[in-house]
Amino acid sequence: MIDNIKPKEATSIINSLVSGVVPKIGVQHITVGRSEEINAFISSLDDVKNGHSMAKFWIGDFGSGKSFMLHLLNTVALKQKFVVSNADFTPDNRLYSNDGKSVILYSAIMDNIAIQTKPEGGALQTLLEKWIEQVITKTAEENHISLSEIRNDQYLGLIQNSIMKTVNEITEVGGFDFGSVIVKYYEGYIKGDELLRRNALKWLKGEYKTKTEARQDLGVREIINDSNFYDMLKNFCKFFVSMGYSGFMINLDEAINLYKISTAAAREKNYEKILSIYNDCFQGKISNLFINFAGTKEFLENERRGLFSYQALKSRLETNKFETLEIRDFAQPVIKLTPLDHNEIFVLLKKLKLIFDFNYKVELNITDDEIFAFMEEMFNKPGASEFLTPREVIRDFLNILNIIRQNPNVDKKQLFGEIEISDERPNDLVMLDSIEEI
Structure with missing residues (x-):
């Protein structure tokens, strides 16, 4: 059995992953293959505790584990007595705007504030x-x-x-x-x-x-708005540290929505805001603040729409030229999440099977060989090399476990054979990529 897992965590893990989203709690129980990234992150947390600030960019393909990584960072930071918060960029919010979209992002950050005793958020009060x-x-x-x-x-x-x-x-x-x-x-x-x-x-x-x-x-003269929300986040950071917390960590996911902003001028203003935050963190203008951005390779490297279209950011975020797939530099601002290998996915699926059994109080009859057979079917399907993501593997595996739980005599081999691979990228991004290629 997975050590020290709580029933609430098990339920959160299974229900969230079946729905294709990352669980808010319990992610530490299903972590595989990210030890180097976590060790580097803990080192960065120590720096932030000591009064420095940090900005990191977690880059990976759709379904590769970016959101999972941010939730794992939360778990680690909460144990180190940080106040943490998460928010997703959407078409309705962003870092820079003059029509209320920035303050919507700010409100989401404040709603999701978490501490160790309230890890699910809502801890501001x-x-x-x-x-x-x-x-x-x-x-x-x-x-x-x-x-x-x-x-x-x-x-x-x-x-x-x-x-x-x-x-x-x-x-x-x-x-x-x-x-x-x-x-x-x-x-x-x-x-x-x-x-x-x-x-x-x-x-x-x-x-x-x-x-x-x-x-x-x-009886106050001002309100929090698009132009001052970042100053207010810095005020809250100091406020939390004055209470004895180690710092304030903010995770901003789905940064691809900045890449998808239709007008070049608006995109550039948002990238300018990212540059401002980056400079504040690394030039010592703010203390005890840790901001993580998560996005795709397109968001980072596309030279027409991505961060690399803004020269000042490109010069700061280009990969260490001495890094290779085997020799990694986790101290640089950009961390590229490499795909889990097949052995790591096998370990993950075994963990999920144990958590599934614990959650439903069952002991499903599915062997290691059958888990391997499931993986073989998935990775050999047409389109797997191009479109298959860990998210899809996990979701299909848990869906199959649910079928077996409710239909113990089902033919597993037949179930495995019915797996299909699809392109999970959002349609609007696929269309944008096509336009860029023209």
Whole structure:
């Protein structure tokens, strides 16, 4: 059996992988063939803990394991006491915009904030209240007031001043409004005013659409928008570190959606924002921030639409010229995820079979030889060399296990023979690739 797996993790793994997505929890139980990448990542985490910042680009084909890798990085970073968050680029959000698409990305990041005790996300409120309790305790000690007494209304102003003073010490751009909103959250927290707490959270998550509405609800002059959301992320990074966390790690997946932006000027503005983040991280302008981007080879290397179309990024992200398939450099900003070999896939499928049995409380009669037979059928199918991905192998294998579980007398060999290989790339990307070739 897989060591130390929890029933909740097993269910998440099986249900997510059958649906073709990466599980939010438990990915460490199905990790194979990525030890060198993880060891290098842990070394980078140590640097970020010590006050440096980092930007990494995880590059691989569709279904090759980029999203899986980001979730694995989350698991590692949470154990190292980082605050982490994940968000996907979509057609409706991006890093640079003037029509609200950047603040949508920001809101997704804030919604998905996770800590070790809340690895599935939604931890922003928990963190706020933990920080407020730290401020209350410190203020009580400094003023020789008991912890029970300092929560009385007569000391509200004292705590408010402490909150503003502490926030001003750790923030730069937008710090006053940031602090004012946390003060409002504290008022709601102490007085049991749920509406005030919700409004403060709404502001911090970038969900106010107009300054007028925010001023009416909270008395602040500004809102988080497309132009200042990145400054607010940096403020939160400092906020989390001031609480005793190691840093803030943000994972941004599906970067191919930046490649697919239709206008060259808009794409360039987004790549310019990536350059700005990259420079901030490596020039020491921000501390304890780790940002990971995940995308395809096209997103990185295409010289008409990808990052390499922006010369300043190309010069920074080109592969170490001394690297080969056998001699890898995991310290460089770009990590190219090589496909799992057949032995690694076999080990992965064996792990999945054990987790499947544990989840459904069964012991399916499927041997190692039959797993090999399944793999042989898949890898010898027409189109396998061009289109087959680990995601498709995993999904088909689990689908077959489900059939066997519910139909114990089914002919496995016949099931294996019915496997078909398809091109999983999105249709719009296939069309874009065709246009590029013309």
